[in-house]
Amino acid sequence: MSVTVSPNTPPNGRPLRRNDLHACVRDPVLDTMTFLNEITHRYPDAISFAPGRPYDGFFDIEQIFDRLRGYLDHLAARGRTPDEVRTALYQYGPTAGQIRDIVADSLRADEGIDVPPESIVVTVGAQEAMLLVLRALVAGPGDVVLVASPCYSGITGAARLLGAGVVPVDEGEDGLSLAELETVIARERAAGRRPRALYVIPDHSNPSGNTLDRDTRDGLLATAERHGILIIEDSPYRRVSPGTPLPTLKSLDRSRAVVHLGSYSKTVFPGARVGFAVADQEVVDEDGRVGLLADELTRIKSMVTVNTSSLSQAVVAGALLAADGRISALNAEQAAHYGDAMRTTLRCLDARLPASLREALGVRWNRPAGGFFLTVRVPFRADNAALARSAEKFGVLWTPMSYFYPDGGGNRALRLSTSYLTTAEIQEGTARLADFIEAQSATEENLPSGPANIRNR
Structure with a gap:
């Protein structure tokens, strides 16, 4: 039938x-x-x-091959055998990323961010980095994430996918108000909620276009340390803007209060889908062993995307190597x-x-x-x-x-x-x-x- x-x-x-x-x-x-x-x-x-x-x-098809060859030559110059180079390109790579040393060198050269490669997780764009950080920090129903408002819709979208509470900190036309931030933190705690982090784009923000001045940057760091919250610093537009930018929050951070997110979508090309998180905060387990927040993000990533494309990482690394790590020169x-x-x-x-x-x-x-x-x-x-x-x-x-x-x-x-x-x-x-x-x-x-x-x- x-x-x-x-x-x-x-x-x-x-x-x-x-x-x-x-x-x-x-x-x-x-x-x-x-x-x-x-x-x-x-x-x-x-x-x-x-x-x-x-x-x-600004995109040139042939440049992709030049960047790829530059990275392969770099691996060979460091003593990798042809078989090892082939594996680095074709196989699943380390979950935390295989170009973390190159990213760390670039951050040190261009931004004055001096962190070990082990504190970096290479992600599928900055969007995955946001998801990983939120998943790690929001541990219970009373945990909330503060966002400078208006804010990039990617962070609110990621939070809602995870069921995480989002609390806006309203910007004025001149940018984020530290007084408003203090008010919001106090209000949330009085209501029995726990602010875990503040998400902010300090330089030429999406969507407003505002940039935080130096005094506000210093005040944000002091506020975060005083209240025991983290700052999630998203930084995609610094190196596609003219002039010398103000210091990143992470470069000013002396108490590991900042998780710095970066992306090569604007500075290299979007199709690569490569970003990263700098998460050098110490995490102590129940037995007193100390690790890094980056380790916890890596565990989460292993169940989300397994690893970031080795081919994409190779092209991005080639671009960084060609400019001696200086995105400012490359761009x-x-x-x-x-x-x-x-x-x-x-x-x-x-x-x-x-x-x-x-x-x-x-x-x-x-x-x-x-x-x-x-x-x-x-x-x-x-x-x-x-x-x-x-x-x-x-x-x-x-x-x-x-x-x-x-x-x-x-x-x-x-x-x-x-x-x-x-x-x-x-x-x-x-x-x-x-x-x-x-x-x-x-x-x-x-x-x-x-x-x-x-x-x-």
């Missing part, structure tokens, strides 16, 4: 109920990038200030380009929306000196419906800042990414954006207050 099965019928005849899956699949945070991808594909001719991606013009041209892109964007916005018009409309923006992002504050709801109208009627895309507020907020602000566009695209895109802002500001009072005709997540 034959049975006809509809192509729409699952093999067991019973569709899964979404409500029976983990609650994280229904979390709006996980839908934000999906919506941006949908609208980007829907309006392919729109100029997009949405993606925080490196500029494609000098790129940093100048991204600085020019930011200045061009700001100059074009100033020309198209001069001060008198901005004041009349109630529009303003910050002025980052580097990084990929800036924030534009507007007098209307910058939500998905407004983004759809901007794409359809004006041919320009951006990112709603509301995506980056864990507890809501940012409804009248948008994020612009300046990194992925040419000068001509920036000039045309800012003109289109200014037209949209003027039109949307003028019609805001007449917009319907009911549900929009597009999903509003």
Whole structure:
């Protein structure tokens, strides 16, 4: 007897109920990038200030092979046999990473971060590093992670996948307030919760574009030591920005209060998917034996990704070796380009929306000196419906800042990414954006207050 099965019928005849899956699949945070991808594909001719991606013009196919050969030559020069070199490239490598010594040398040369290779875990991008650190630190239902808000959605997404509580520490327009941080810590402890760490991007933050000044950096370290919490420092934009950056929190850290996360997605190339965590905090077990937090992260990683791609590590290592470990030298041209892109964007916005018009409309923006992002504050709801109208009627895309507020907020602000566009695209895109802002500001009072005709997540 034959049975006809509809192509729409699952093999067991019973569709899964979404409500029976983990609650994280229904979390709006996980839908934000999906919506941006949908609208980007829907309006392919729109100029997009949405993606925080490196500029494609710096990528050269042949360079990958040069970097790979450089690393293989490095292994041979250190006495590795051909069989050992082959194994290093083709086999599963050490879970903690096989280029930790090269990463450590680079951090010492470029950032003044002097840590042993054993304190480093090489990860599948910085995103895996976030997941590992959160999984290790959040031990019970009363443990929470503090985040500078607005914050990168990757950290809140990782926390929600793990069921970890996220508590925002609101930034002002000038950046993180130490007084607000003290208030939040006291409030959480009074409620019986245990703040474990504060996540922050000190340099040219995603999404706001803000940079913490030196006094705030010093104050953060003092606060962390006083309250016994860790700082999770995420640092992807320092070496794609012009000029000499302020010291990393980790380079200023004298009490092992900072877990430093890094990524080669912006500085080498995103497709490599290589990042790292510096976790030199001591961990004492029940028998009094002392290890490192990096060891615990490695144990977790062994059950998540097993190891980071040996081939990707080899290419990244080759890039570091070619520059004697100095990402600053490797990325000098790129940093100048991204600085020019930011200045061009700001100059074009100033020309198209001069001060008198901005004041009349109630529009303003910050002025980052580097990084990929800036924030534009507007007098209307910058939500998905407004983004759809901007794409359809004006041919320009951006990112709603509301995506980056864990507890809501940012409804009248948008994020612009300046990194992925040419000068001509920036000039045309800012003109289109200014037209949209003027039109949307003028019609805001007449917009319907009911549900929009597009999903509003």
